[in-house]
Amino acid sequence: MALLVDKYRPRSLEALTYHEDLSERLKSLAQSGDFPHLLVYGPSGAGKKTRIVATLRELYGPGVEKIKIDSRVFQTTSNRKLEFNIVASVYHLEITPSDVGNFDRVVIQDLLKEVAQTQQVDQSARQRFKVVVINEADHLTRDAQAALRRTMEKYSPNMRLILLANSTANIIAPIRSRTLLVRVAAPTESDICTVLKKVGAQEGWAEAEGLNRRIAKDSARNLRRALLMFEAVHAQNEKVTDKTLVPPPDWEALVAQIADEIMAEHTPARLLQVRAKLYDLLSHCIPPTTVLKTLTFKLIPKIDDALKADVIKWSAFYEHRIRMGSVSDFRISTFSTDEVF
Amino acid sequence: MANFFNNKARAAAVAATNGASSAKGAALKESQNLQPWVEKYRPKSLNDVTAQDHTITVLQRTLQASNLPHMLFYGPPGTGKTSTILALAKELYGPEMFRTRVLELNASDERGISIVREKVKDFARMQLSNPPPLYKDRYPCPPYKIIILDEADSMTQDAQSALRRTMETYSKITRFCLICNYVTRIIDPLASRCSKFRFKMLDQGNAKMRLEDIAQNENIKLQDGAVDKLIKCSEGDLRKAITFLQSAARLVGAVKTSRSISNVNSKKRGHENDEDEDAMEVDGIDESMVTIKSIEEIAGVIPNNVIDGLLHAMQPRSKGAVYEAVAKQVTDLVADGWSATQVVTQLYQKIVYDDAISNRQKNKIVMQFSDVDKRLVDGADEHLTILDLALQISGVLAET
Ligand SMILES: Nc1ncnc2c1ncn2[C@@H]1O[C@H](COP(=O)(O)OP(=O)(O)O)[C@@H](O)[C@H]1O
Ligand SMILES: Nc1ncnc2c1ncn2[C@@H]1O[C@H](COP(=O)(O)OP(=O)(O)O)[C@@H](O)[C@H]1O
Ligand SMILES: [Mg+2]
Ligand SMILES: [Mg+2]
Numbered sequence: 001m002a003l004l005v006d007k008y009r010p011r012s013l014e015a016l017t018y019h020e021d022l023s024e025r026l027k028s029l030a031q032s033g034d035f036p037h038l039l040v041y042g043p044s045g046a047g048k049k050t051r052i053v054a055t056l057r058e059l060y061g062p063g064v065e066k067i068k069i070d071s072r073v074f075q076t077t078s079n080r081k082l083e084f085n086i087v088a089s090v091y092h093l094e095i096t097p098s099d100v101g102n103f104d105r106v107v108i109q110d111l112l113k114e115v116a117q118t119q120q121v122d123q124s125a126r127q128r129f130k131v132v133v134i135n136e137a138d139h140l141t142r143d144a145q146a147a148l149r150r151t152m153e154k155y156s157p158n159m160r161l162i163l164l165a166n167s168t169a170n171i172i173a174p175i176r177s178r179t180l181l182v183r184v185a186a187p188t189e190s191d192i193c194t195v196l197k198k199v200g201a202q203e204g205w206a207e208a209e210g211l212n213r214r215i216a217k218d219s220a221r222n223l224r225r226a227l228l229m230f231e232a233v234h235a236q237n238e239k240v241t242d243k244t245l246v247p248p249p250d251w252e253a254l255v256a257q258i259a260d261e262i263m264a265e266h267t268p269a270r271l272l273q274v275r276a277k278l279y280d281l282l283s284h285c286i287p288p289t290t291v292l293k294t295l296t297f298k299l300i301p302k303i304d305d306a307l308k309a310d311v312i313k314w315s316a317f318y319e320h321r322i323r324m325g326s327v328s329d330f331r332i333s334t335f336s337t338d339e340v341f
Numbered sequence: 342m343a344n345f346f347n348n349k350a351r352a353a354a355v356a357a358t359n360g361a362s363s364a365k366g367a368a369l370k371e372s373q374n375l376q377p378w379v380e381k382y383r384p385k386s387l388n389d390v391t392a393q394d395h396t397i398t399v400l401q402r403t404l405q406a407s408n409l410p411h412m413l414f415y416g417p418p419g420t421g422k423t424s425t426i427l428a429l430a431k432e433l434y435g436p437e438m439f440r441t442r443v444l445e446l447n448a449s450d451e452r453g454i455s456i457v458r459e460k461v462k463d464f465a466r467m468q469l470s471n472p473p474p475l476y477k478d479r480y481p482c483p484p485y486k487i488i489i490l491d492e493a494d495s496m497t498q499d500a501q502s503a504l505r506r507t508m509e510t511y512s513k514i515t516r517f518c519l520i521c522n523y524v525t526r527i528i529d530p531l532a533s534r535c536s537k538f539r540f541k542m543l544d545q546g547n548a549k550m551r552l553e554d555i556a557q558n559e560n561i562k563l564q565d566g567a568v569d570k571l572i573k574c575s576e577g578d579l580r581k582a583i584t585f586l587q588s589a590a591r592l593v594g595a596v597k598t599s600r601s602i603s604n605v606n607s608k609k610r611g612h613e614n615d616e617d618e619d620a621m622e623v624d625g626i627d628e629s630m631v632t633i634k635s636i637e638e639i640a641g642v643i644p645n646n647v648i649d650g651l652l653h654a655m656q657p658r659s660k661g662a663v664y665e666a667v668a669k670q671v672t673d674l675v676a677d678g679w680s681a682t683q684v685v686t687q688l689y690q691k692i693v694y695d696d697a698i699s700n701r702q703k704n705k706i707v708m709q710f711s712d713v714d715k716r717l718v719d720g721a722d723e724h725l726t727i728l729d730l731a732l733q734i735s736g737v738l739a740e741t
Binding site: 025028029032034036041042043046146150155167168169170173174177178180181183184185186220221289293296300305306308309312313315316317319320323324 | 376377380418447495578580581584588591592638639640641659660661664668672675676677678679680681682683716717719720721722723724725726728729732733735736
């Protein structure tokens with residue numbers, strides 16, 4: 001049984017809800033015959049991927065939906081073999097170079113060179129070029145980006161790139177200046193409600209408007225998250241009303257609990273308990289930044305107004321430390337210690 | 342499809358998917374005239390290079406003497422370095438000899454110096470082909486080849502010293518042109534062998550003229566102030582400005598064509614859409630015009646009112662009210678996808694030029710900014726970082 005996020009993912013530009021002007025622009029670009037390289041950025045769950053897949057369909061027709069996963073082996077300069085998955089139709093391919101970490105340059109270089117040098121096999125293809133979609137482009141190493149830059153510089157009529165990223169911050173300037181920047185803002189809460197209403201109706205569920213509004217708010221404008229919560233609520237309740245509780249993910253519930261415990265009692269023993277719980281979270285692969293941020297925003301409403309700016313200050317400080325590669329469990333415990341005293 | 346690049350297999354797969362419908366596949370669209378404008382409007386001769394008068398005069402003199410030194414071009418991106426050497430080489434060799442006499446390399450090309458050396462060696466060794474009869478009357482065709490090493494400053498020191506030996510070995514039959522942004526990143530033994538040419542950031546006037554020429558040539562209508570906006574958004578980098586202009590034109594051009602198609606369609610269906618035509622012109626801006634707003638959107642510039650909203654939220658009030666207001670603004674900024682670096686840049690501009698803020702406060706605030714810059718470069722979480730910055734600034738503003 002497909003999840004709602006897959007089942008109701010709009011497949012064409014016409015079917016996309018919200019940001020109508022953006023859909024219109026993408027459509028015009030796809031039809032103009034002058035399709036540029038794109039850098040599509042915006043928060044997770046804003047609908048970037050969905051929009052791009054719909055654009056590909058506009059470019060090539062439904063044939064682009066016939067995809068295969070192709071496993072390829074690349075060789076590094078030190079003769080290490082890398083296995084790498086490529087999602088491809090006859091017209092496009094999609095890669096996630098961050099899968100191979102620091103070896104992403106090899107993959108980018110070899111693969112793109114091949115694409116740039118091969119012509120479209122489908123003689124009746126609507127476009128002369130093939131599209132390469134690069135997921136998580138903001139995780140590309142500098143080396144890989146430099147390689148990408150050169151491919152873009154040597155203008156190839158056979159290839160267009162679509163880079164997907166959460167932020168443009170880690171994309172080097174020469175790439176930014178060679179792509180058309182497309183910002184995809186997260187849908188507003190009311191946009192999300194519209195989607196939920198539509199999906200619910202198609203599933204034949206009774207509508208509880210107040211509940212949908214709460215989900216939209218709790219999702220922090222992340223549509224994927226909202227749809228998952230929506231599905232969970234309906235799976236767990238025979239009948240939903242405006243008052244039905246929306247269960248947060250397990251880990252989030254645990255963070256909320258930690259926040260309560262930090263506030264309730266400021267003793268060394270309690271700190272050890274908190275620490276153990278944090279450790280539990282991290283060992284379940286919840287990214288430390290996510291844990292820290294969630295904890296911060298759970299604590300904020302509970303503390304004195306005068307302290308809020310300081311809590312944010314330390315939270316930002318420790319998050320930066322985590323990025324710099326310090327032991328994260330330790331950092332978060334220190335954070336919660338600072339919090340208390 | 343075992344292999345994406347296996348043409349036969351793919352052709353078969355296509356035939357299978359497309360089957361009967363293949364006839365409807367439109368002819369491949371011609372992309373000859375869809376060249377990036379940066380290439381299309383690259384100066385063709387030294388005379389076309391603007392705003393680098395001194396450099397060009399000197400180069401023209403060497404051109405007459407036909408005896409080129411090794412050269413080092415340096416200066417910010419998009420100021421005409423690559424264009425200049427290409428134009429110079431063209432004037433020296435003309436179109437027919439260009440290929441055999443000029444080699445363009447990216448010095449930072451992955452496999453590093455060994456490949457560069459290999460290519461240089463092969464190229465330098467190739468016999469000098471003779472120009473066709475009478476050709477020499479038009480082009481000097483001096484008896485050496487030119488090797489262009491772009492992005493030379495991204496080469497390691499070791500690679501640079503290795504290059505020095507290569508330069509020496511082939512100095513009789515080759516001239517090198519190194520191109521870089523920062524001359525200080527070129528090791529002295531290499532730099533001292535070259536005549537240095539500094540490329541200046543283009544001044545407003547020249548950049549503006551260039552952009553207006555392109556717009557005119559492409560039949561692009563520009564809103565008043567659009568060119569200034571382009572220059573401002575591209576920080577003196579003409580390549581960036583031209584790319585922004587082409588993107589903006591693409592969007593209006595694209596919308597224009599698809600609108601007119603849909604208009605035709607609706608007419609066919611006999612709709613009474615007449616008032617549409619009048620609705621097109623709003624505030625003297627018609628749809629086919631490149632607007633300041635569209636340039637900002639393409640360049641990722643945040644609208645003023647959004648930044649003002651954040652600034653307003655940061656103004657001193659009760660602590661709780663400030664936190665609520667700032668947190669909301671920041672959450673929205675992040676959800677709307679604005680880049681944190683852009684937020685920081687624009688906020689900085691506003692605050693630095695705000696006369697209502699004392700110098701003492703500004704000094705404190707500037708410290709916060711430099712801290713935040715570093716964190717963002719390190720990849721810190723954008724949401725927390727901006728929220729922290731905004732709250733800290735707000736704290737400083739509240740001091741009396
Ligand atoms: N325009 C839209 N209308 C309705 N649902 C959408 C739309 N865009 C995205 N979705 C839904 O939201 C989910 C997340 O979108 P996705 O494109 O994966 O986001 P992103 O790539 O920005 O993380 C998708 O699975 C899809 O079901
Ligand atoms: N001085 C200049 N005169 C005319 N055009 C320029 C000049 N500088 C840059 N340009 C324009 O910008 C584009 C990029 O210039 P380029 O020579 O590649 O810059 P650089 O090598 O200095 O980064 C060119 O195609 C040209 O259209
Ligand atoms: Mg995604
Ligand atoms: Mg250059």
